[in-house]
Amino acid sequence: MRMKTELNISDMHLDVLKEIGNIGAAHAATSLSELLQRKIDMHVPKVALVSFDDMFELAGGSENVVVGIFLRIEGDLSGSMFFVLPIDSANRFIRRLIGDPQFDFSTPESIGEIGISAMQELGNILSGSYLSALSDFTGLKIYPTVPSLSVDMVGAIVSFGLIEVSHYSDEVIVIDTKIVEEDENDKSVDGHFFLLPDPPSYITIFKSLGVM
Amino acid sequence: MEMVKTVVRVGIADMNIVREPDTIRTSGLGSCVGVVLYDERRKIAGMVHVMLPDSSLGKGDSINVAKFADTGIYSLMEQLKVEGVRPMSLKAKIAGGSQMFQFGSGDTVRIGPRNVEAVKKELARLSIPLVAEDTGGSNGRTIEFDPAVGTLQVRTVNTGTMEI
Numbered sequence: 001m002r003m004k005t006e007l008n009i010s011d012m013h014l015d016v017l018k019e020i021g022n023i024g025a026a027h028a029a030t031s032l033s034e035l036l037q038r039k040i041d042m043h044v045p046k047v048a049l050v051s052f053d054d055m056f057e058l059a060g061g062s063e064n065v066v067v068g069i070f071l072r073i074e075g076d077l078s079g080s081m082f083f084v085l086p087i088d089s090a091n092r093f094i095r096r097l098i099g100d101p102q103f104d105f106s107t108p109e110s111i112g113e114i115g116i117s118a119m120q121e122l123g124n125i126l127s128g129s130y131l132s133a134l135s136d137f138t139g140l141k142i143y144p145t146v147p148s149l150s151v152d153m154v155g156a157i158v159s160f161g162l163i164e165v166s167h168y169s170d171e172v173i174v175i176d177t178k179i180v181e182e183d184e185n186d187k188s189v190d191g192h193f194f195l196l197p198d199p200p201s202y203i204t205i206f207k208s209l210g211v212m
Numbered sequence: 213m214e215m216v217k218t219v220v221r222v223g224i225a226d227m228n229i230v231r232e233p234d235t236i237r238t239s240g241l242g243s244c245v246g247v248v249l250y251d252e253r254r255k256i257a258g259m260v261h262v263m264l265p266d267s268s269l270g271k272g273d274s275i276n277v278a279k280f281a282d283t284g285i286y287s288l289m290e291q292l293k294v295e296g297v298r299p300m301s302l303k304a305k306i307a308g309g310s311q312m313f314q315f316g317s318g319d320t321v322r323i324g325p326r327n328v329e330a331v332k333k334e335l336a337r338l339s340i341p342l343v344a345e346d347t348g349g350s351n352g353r354t355i356e357f358d359p360a361v362g363t364l365q366v367r368t369v370n371t372g373t374m375e376i
Binding site: 051052053056061062063065070108148150151152153154155156157159160162163164166167168169170 | 223224225226239240241242243244263264269270271272276279310312313314320323350351352353354369370
């Protein structure tokens with residue numbers, strides 16, 4: 001399949017993907033707020049066609065060390081999903097969830113099964129709520145795989161989700177949602193939620209919404 | 213007069229060439245493989261950040277040669293030849309090819325090890341000796357090569373920096 005000749009991505013298409021991201025993010029924010037008992041906001045997503053290096057920049061640069069959760073999407077759609085958090089934010093979330101103030105992702109020997117499970121569960125809940133909203137909106141069947149966790153450099157983690165796309169192109173459509181914990185003093189971004197549909201799925205999404 | 217050192221950066225699916233005193237660097241290698249070809253005597257080196265094993269996997273309209281092990285290494289060698297390097301005097305050092313996650317779509321799970329195999333195959337085909345490697349595992353790497361001394365620095369999140 002030759003993407004570039006078959007599919008011209010217009011601003012309208014990107015707007016449709018943005019709407020999808022919006023709906024998914026709203027559901028995911030609600031779930032995350034309930035889980036953490038804190039007000040979590042997800043900003044209106046940014047949707048863009050970017051180079052792979054620019055994609056890493058969105059998450060702080062390819063060498064930036066983060067807690068990354070990766071899962072694949074299967075069913076009518078295929079793609080990759082990443083939940084990328086700075087170490088500090090991930091620590092704060094997991095300490096709250098498991099009630100262990102010593103928990104620290106930057107000391108690998110101390111992470112333990114409970115911390116890993118808690119982080120994976122966070123990924124499960126976020127992606128599940130995001131994707132069920134997406135599924136309701138498009139009428140497509142979408143299933144997330146079990147999430148997998150890695151504490152490493154952004155480039156090393158996120159490039160794994162770009163492998164499929166890289167067969168077709170050197171650019172990727174990224175639906176990037178910023179996660180912000182609402183706090184009176186601190187409005188810093190806590191993390192990113194990336195949805196990267198595999199190129200053949202672009203058409204599936206657009207057709208399901210009647211824009212192709 | 214003191215020479216100013218520049219660090220030349222190589223992005224993902226990208227390549228470049230440096231001469232001493234400059235160094236060349238690529239960051240956040242996961243399943244990708246960083247391949248360095250260098251001439252010790254002329255103190256010149258090229259680096260390519262390979263993402264996929266074989267250009268026959270490309271399904272796009274145009275091919276970015278730096279993305280694939282076969283076309284990437286070959287065109288890096290060609291670029292070095294233009295700079296006056298004889299292929300006979302080239303040596304290689306490589307790093308990367310991790311298996312970052314235990315699942316993926318189809319063939320992508322083992323993409324790291326497959327990239328390493330493809331890189332070695334292409335180096336063998338071009339008769340370029342592989343003198344050092346730090347490959348495999350499940351961790352990311354940032355690498356920097358210094359053509360003045362021929363060393364490749366490999367940095368990981370958990371085990372710090374080492375030289376190969």
